[in-house]
Amino acid sequence: xxxxxxxxxxxxxxxxxxxxxxxxxxxxxxxxxxxxxxxxxxxxxxxxxxxxxxxxxxxxxxxxxxxxxxxxxxxxxxxxxxxxxxxxxxxxxxxxxxxxxxxxxxxxxxxxxxxxxxxxxxxxxxxxxxxxxxxxxxxxxxxxxxxxxxxxxxxxxxxxxxxxxxxxxxxxxxxxxxxxxxxxxxxxxxxxxxxxxxxxxxx
Numbered sequence: 001x002x003x004x005x006x007x008x009x010x011x012x013x014x015x016x017x018x019x020x021x022x023x024x025x026x027x028x029x030x031x032x033x034x035x036x037x038x039x040x041x042x043x044x045x046x047x048x049x050x051x052x053x054x055x056x057x058x059x060x061x062x063x064x065x066x067x068x069x070x071x072x073x074x075x076x077x078x079x080x081x082x083x084x085x086x087x088x089x090x091x092x093x094x095x096x097x098x099x100x101x102x103x104x105x106x107x108x109x110x111x112x113x114x115x116x117x118x119x120x121x122x123x124x125x126x127x128x129x130x131x132x133x134x135x136x137x138x139x140x141x142x143x144x145x146x147x148x149x150x151x152x153x154x155x156x157x158x159x160x161x162x163x164x165x166x167x168x169x170x171x172x173x174x175x176x177x178x179x180x181x182x183x184x185x186x187x188x189x190x191x192x193x194x195x196x197x198x199x200x201x202x203x
Contacts, residue, residue, distance in 0.1 A: 047145030
């Protein structure tokens with residue numbers, strides 16, 4: 001999928017942009033998969049998990065035309081994070097799917113997600129999705145969560161989204177050369193439609 005270099009191109013592609021469908025079970029399994037694959041990564045903590053989830057969903061949208069989990073992402077101070085991720089992690093801990101273990105990481109507190117069971121891949125993920133996630137884990141292995149957070153601040157969708165607002169997946173189609181003001185206004189216009197779709201699918 002090609003990136004969009006003008007607001008006019010984004011409007012032309014609008015009809016082909018699929019509305020995401022949030023899948024809580026798939027997000028849960030993706031969290032477990034990333035945590036399982038990152039067990040040997042001493043830099044892996046909740047912040048890095050959030051950024052790997054973000055990159056997985058938005059890069060999947062860019063490459064394949066649809067995100068992996070379909071979850072909306074918030075534009076928080078430390079970069080994008082899935083909506084309601086804290087409550088989902090709390091529920092996963094109560095159900096003994098994983099544990100969040102605080103520890104000291106070179107003088108900084110790290111909250112490390114540790115899987116308590118193997119992720120369920122069969123029936124949830126395509127080979128392309130798993131390959132993409134593996135690629136991102138490998139590419140960011142040497143980075144800390146803070147470094148990935150800094151990287152996410154260069155993403156147009158985060159830079160211009162309203163703080164604590166959501167980032168439309170259509171922003172993945174926008175290059176840094178695009179007219180940012182026009183693009184973000186258009187992305188905002190798509191946001192309500194996407195939210196209504198998510199609410200309808202969740203009901």
